[in-house]
Each structure stands twice: as structure tokens, then as C-alpha cells.
Amino acid sequence: MSIISRKQFISSLGAASCVLALPQVLTSQQQPAAAQPKLPQLDKELVRNFVGFAHKDFEKVKAMFAETPDLLNSVHNLGGWDWEDAIGASGHVGHRDMTLFLLEQGARPTICTAAMLGQLDVVKVFLTAFPAMKTAVGPHKISLMRHAKAGKEYGLPVVKYLQSIGITA
Numbered sequence: 001m002s003i004i005s006r007k008q009f010i011s012s013l014g015a016a017s018c019v020l021a022l023p024q025v026l027t028s029q030q031q032p033a034a035a036q037p038k039l040p041q042l043d044k045e046l047v048r049n050f051v052g053f054a055h056k057d058f059e060k061v062k063a064m065f066a067e068t069p070d071l072l073n074s075v076h077n078l079g080g081w082d083w084e085d086a087i088g089a090s091g092h093v094g095h096r097d098m099t100l101f102l103l104e105q106g107a108r109p110t111i112c113t114a115a116m117l118g119q120l121d122v123v124k125v126f127l128t129a130f131p132a133m134k135t136a137v138g139p140h141k142i143s144l145m146r147h148a149k150a151g152k153e154y155g156l157p158v159v160k161y162l163q164s165i166g167i168t169a
Contacts, residue, residue: 042074051076054086058098061086065105072105084139091116092142094150112138112147118154120161127165134167145169 046064050071053060065071075085090098091113099113111133114122123144126133136144145167148158 039070042068042070044076047071047074048076050074051084051086051089054089054095054098054102055093056095058095058101061090061098062101069105072102072107078140082140087113088139092138092140092147092150094152094155096151096154110138111136112142112144115144115148115158115162116151116155118148118151118156118158120157123148123158123161134165143169 046068050061050064050068051074053064071086073085075083077083085107087099087102087107088110090102091110094116096117099117103109103113109122111123111126114126126136134144138147145159145162146169148155148162151158
């Protein structure tokens, strides 16, 4: 049996209290499901158009988002595995300003959008935590490397990093 110092004991109490309080903190911030009314599904054509415009028309995306904010994380199924949202569309075509706008509105970031934006630290964290993500793809099965290259000068550090760990395509 080892004897712990007063400092070690107090430190362990602090850590233990955080662990004990965590479930209460997590559940206290969640609203009951009954408090959140279920809205009807978005029109599939509206979603398809929003995602389509996210490839090329920033002004149209902003206007559609202002009118229907629920479009932000909506996803269009192009068939089979190929699902695409607006941030995925703007990411693989390298539309930096649109991608940043969508993120500022609360769109869900991905390793692919981080690669396009040149967020090397984010990409490294993903790949360190989940090494299998080296083969991650975005919409249309576009590779992580192609996303980084779509970022042009911003994505260049990510391109170099991916090459350094053996990712070429």
C-alpha cells in the first residue's frame, strides 16, 4: 500500500468531482424531446438545388439559407453511397469563402473540408486519432488528397503532409 501526499489527494478529488459531475452537465443542457417539435421534411428538390448551388453560386446559397435555415445540414442522395451536403459540395470544388460561411452558420465540419481549408492541425488530429481516415472520401468519393489540392495555396501544407505519410491520390 502506498501513501499519497495531501497534494495528490486534493488533486484526485478535483478529478473525481469532474467525472462525477460530467453526466449531470451533459444531461442538463439537453432539452426533452417533447420540447422540440418535429418539423416536416424539407422538399427533396429544394435540398438538391441548395447542394447544387453550393458548387458554384455563393449568393444563391446565402439567400436560400436566409430563407430556409434548415437547409444548412441537409443532405442530398445522388444515388447509392453518394450523399452530399452544401459544405461537402463547396469543399470539393475549393470554394473557401462559402465553406467558411457554412461553418460559421453551424455546418458540420469534416476532415475533407479541413483539408481543403488548409487546417493542417485539424487533419493531423483526425489522422492521429483515426488512422483509417487516410482513405477518407467526401461526396462523389473524392479523396482527401483531392480536397487538399482543391484548396490551392491554402491546402498546400496539407498536400505536403499527406504525401509525407504516403497518401498520393
